[in-house]
Amino acid sequence: MRVLLKASMDTEKANEAIRNGTLGKLIEETAEQIKPEAAYFTTDNGARTAFLVFDLDDSSLLPSISEPLFQNLGAKITYAPVMNMEDVQKGLSRLR
Template structure:
């Protein structure tokens, strides 16, 4: 299932992770692990935030993906099922 992973990082812990080199390594490891089709990085309400869209093969991956962000960055994480345009078209065609 295609999901949107939103990672909102605690500013103080993210500052420390930048200072000690943990943040770039964590992001790189996550990118290699989930191979997102899209990845965006921004600030939301003053927090560093990442939006990653990827295909989650099994929900048992949630702890594996989430825990490094929780333990290293004090992050708040959400997973949201999402569709691309082709998915919407496929779904709507089934309504006829």
């Protein structure tokens, strides 16, 4: 299932990760693990935030994806199922 991972980082913990050089490595390791089809980085509600869209094959992977972000960045994390245009069109065709 295609999902959107939103990770909003605690400012102080993210600042420390930038200072000690671990923020880039953590983002890279997360990307290697989930292989996102899209990754965007911005601010949301005043916090550094990552939006990653990826295919989640097994929900048992959620702890191994989430825990490094929780522990190292104090991140607030949400997951949501998402669709691309092709998925929406396929779903809508089933309504007819």
